[in-house]
Amino acid sequence: MPRLARIFVKASFVYFVAALLLAALMALDGLAAGQWLRSTYLSQVHLLVVGWISQLIAGIAYWMFPRFLKEQNPQPRGSDRLAWLVILSLNVGLLLRFALEPFALMTGRPWLKALVALSGVLQVVGIAGFGVLIWGRVRTMEI
Amino acid sequence: MPTTTRVSVKASFVYFVLGSALGALLLVNRWIPMWDGLFDLRDTHVVFVVDGWVTQLILGVGWWLLPPLQIGLKPGDSSWKRRGQTQRGSEPLFWAIIGLLNAGILLRSLCAPLFEWTDVRLFDVLAGIAPFLLLAAAVGFVVIMWGRVRELKRR
Numbered sequence: 146m147p148r149l150a151r152i153f154v155k156a157s158f159v160y161f162v163a164a165l166l167l168a169a170l171m172a173l174d175g176l177a178a179g180q181w182l183r184s185t186y187l188s189q190v191h192l193l194v195v196g197w198i199s200q201l202i203a204g205i206a207y208w209m210f211p212r213f214l215k216e217q218n219p220q221p222r223g224s225d226r227l228a229w230l231v232i233l234s235l236n237v238g239l240l241l242r243f244a245l246e247p248f249a250l251m252t253g254r255p256w257l258k259a260l261v262a263l264s265g266v267l268q269v270v271g272i273a274g275f276g277v278l279i280w281g282r283v284r285t286m287e288i
Numbered sequence: 289m290p291t292t293t294r295v296s297v298k299a300s301f302v303y304f305v306l307g308s309a310l311g312a313l314l315l316v317n318r319w320i321p322m323w324d325g326l327f328d329l330r331d332t333h334v335v336f337v338v339d340g341w342v343t344q345l346i347l348g349v350g351w352w353l354l355p356p357l358q359i360g361l362k363p364g365d366s367s368w369k370r371r372g373q374t375q376r377g378s379e380p381l382f383w384a385i386i387g388l389l390n391a392g393i394l395l396r397s398l399c400a401p402l403f404e405w406t407d408v409r410l411f412d413v414l415a416g417i418a419p420f421l422l423l424a425a426a427v428g429f430v431v432i433m434w435g436r437v438r439e440l441k442r443r
Contacts, residue, residue, distance in 0.1 A: 198342060199304070211289065242315075249318075258319035265312030272308045276301045283297050285289055 146208050149228045153204025156236060160196030164189050184247035195268060196239050203231070203275050210282040223278045231278060235271030238264045289352055292379060296348030296386050303340025303393070307333055328404040332397040339393050339422065347389065347429055351382055354436040377432045385428040392421030 146154070167189045171182050207228065212221035222228070242264035249257035289297075310333040317326045356375035376382075396418035403411035 194337060194342075195308075202342075202345060255319065262312070262316040262319040265308075265315035269305070269308045269312045273305050276305050280298070280301065283289065283294050283301075285294075 150204045150208035152232055153200055157197050157201035160192045164192040181247050184250045188243040188246045206279055211284055211286040227274055227278050231271045231274040234267050238267030292382050293348045293352040296344050300341050300345040303336045307336030325405055328401040331400055335393055335397040355438055355440040357435055381432055385425050388421045389425035392418045
């Protein structure tokens with residue numbers, strides 16, 4: 146399994162545990178951080194759907210989809226730089242949202258909302274980058 | 289990768305990008321309120337990502353990769369021969385399943401907000417049909433794939 150795929154997959158494992166840990170904490174009553182925890186609900190869903198499921202899919206697809214032929218692209222799995230951009234953009238966006246959204250919801254401060262909006266844009270950049278990275282590999286395999 | 293899978297996988301990528309762009313737009317709208325009606329697109333965002341991206345990708349890759357049907361084996365055969373697409377199951381039925389899934393996704397995700405914005409009854413009716421199209425796609429997929437969830441005996 147190539148290094149970039151391993152990073153996608155291991156990151157997805159971390160989000161899987163983190164999201165379910167949050168869910169378990171939410172189920173506990175009377176915690177001092179109760180209001181903060183409740184405010185993380187939307188972020189928690191995104192940790193699961195984007196951080197765990199989508200990132201795992203991205204990693205496995207990056208690993209297993211038919212590779213480019215040498216004459217199509219000297220890099221058999223596509224641009225490493227683009228793959229790194231996808232990983233960084235997606236994960237920075239996810240973590241930024243998780244860190245700031247509860248406070249944005251609790252306080253309503255415009256600068257916090259702006260950063261949460263930026264987190265969404267970063268995730269779209271990562272996802273669009275993944276689409277570009279993998280599109281040409283959705284093909285039949287020439288033997 | 290068969291054509292059926294390529295179509296459903298590429299469609300899933302399009303939904304993923306569109307769904308996440310909608311999500312980002314909703315976050316931006318929370319910061320700089322542009323239009324109240326944007327909130328009605330929240331369900332569209334969820335349907336695009338969960339049904340259009342995750343579910344459709346699973347259907348396409350499952351169709352491609354799950355063990356083939358045991359066709360053409362005679363008692364006592366110790367090996368099986370690939371017969372191409374027919375060993376995946378009925379291709380026309382799989383096309384119908386993908387068609388139903390995408391019709392359901394588009395009707396559900398577009399007609400519901402259109403009804404909220406325009407109050408035109410037809411959109412409400414079309415949005416109401418969508419769950420049944422999605423259900424038909426799900427039932428069709430399970431029927432077509434059930435026999436392929438099996439142990440793969442290697443030669």
